[in-house]
Amino acid sequence: MKLARFGEDRLGIVRDDVIVDVTDVAGIASGEWPPVGMNRLISDFGALKQKLERAASGQGVPLSSVRLLTPVPWPSKVVAYPVNYHDHGAEMHVGYRADNQGFFLKPPSSISGPNDPIVLPVNAGRRIDHECELAIVIGKECRDVPRERHREYIFGYSCLIDAVVRGKEERVARKAFDTFCPVGPWIVTEDEIGEAAAELQGTLWVNGEVKQDANTRDLVLDIPGMIEMASSIMTLYPGDIIATGTPAGV
Ligand code: MN
Numbered sequence: 650m651k652l653a654r655f656g657e658d659r660l661g662i663v664r665d666d667v668i669v670d671v672t673d674v675a676g677i678a679s680g681e682w683p684p685v686g687m688n689r690l691i692s693d694f695g696a697l698k699q700k701l702e703r704a705a706s707g708q709g710v711p712l713s714s715v716r717l718l719t720p721v722p723w724p725s726k727v728v729a730y731p732v733n734y735h736d737h738g739a740e741m742h743v744g745y746r747a748d749n750q751g752f753f754l755k756p757p758s759s760i761s762g763p764n765d766p767i768v769l770p771v772n773a774g775r776r777i778d779h780e781c782e783l784a785i786v787i788g789k790e791c792r793d794v795p796r797e798r799h800r801e802y803i804f805g806y807s808c809l810i811d812a813v814v815r816g817k818e819e820r821v822a823r824k825a826f827d828t829f830c831p832v833g834p835w836i837v838t839e840d841e842i843g844e845a846a847a848e849l850q851g852t853l854w855v856n857g858e859v860k861q862d863a864n865t866r867d868l869v870l871d872i873p874g875m876i877e878m879a880s881s882i883m884t885l886y887p888g889d890i891i892a893t894g895t896p897a898g899v
Pocket residue numbers: 729730731732780782811892894895
């Protein structure tokens with residue numbers, strides 16, 4: 650199932666090139682603040698799944714006619730792994746890797762939609778990079794997840810750009826600007842990916858030119874390892890997002 654938010658805070662299921670509005674079926678209060686309808690849906694997904702699947706066969710509108718929003722606008726945190734591909738470590742001339750460095754956090758307020766502009770800080774005058782990453786969306790509250798059980802806690806996957814101003818300041822300060830974390834265009838649920846998560850190709854183009862093109866099989870710390878490490882330090886909640894690190898080509 651492909652779950653998206655669109656328009657004025659509506660929830661939709663994407664079916665080929667149409668999107669079906671399932672906001673009411675999911676019991677989401679459109680426009681509520683804080684916008685945690687998707688978190689609640691993820692948390693209650695087991696009970697809602699059949700109803701959603703039935704609703705998804707209904708009439709939709711062309712996907713191209715709606716404005717997509719980011720699928721989880723209010724996660725409790727975005728966990729992000731730095732230097733999780735060897736070739737990116739080499740291009741940045743750093744010796745550490747995600748498996749021994751740990752992770753940092755991006756604020757939920759940096760999240761933006763898949764078609765929204767990344768707004769550059771006007772006073773930066775600095776190098777600003779895109780980082781093409783796979784996003785893991787957590788499905789269940791968890792702590793101390795052993796790697797062999799990681800799939801039980803993944804709700805699904807999405808695409809993410811971890812934008813960054815290069816420089817010497819704390820990493821968080823350089824990665825926390827509003828719009829510096831586009832996520833979308835939707836969440837693909839875990840059951841549609843399964844073991845294939847270990848070999849997903851991610852590609853980023855700038856004006857039609859391929860800049861980043863890599864496979865999750867080349868991750869230094871793999872998906873089970875990332876969930877194991879993050880959950881060994883803090884509780885993960887439904888809707889939490891893990892940014893899995895970027896390959897070379899920034
Ligand atoms: Mn990154």
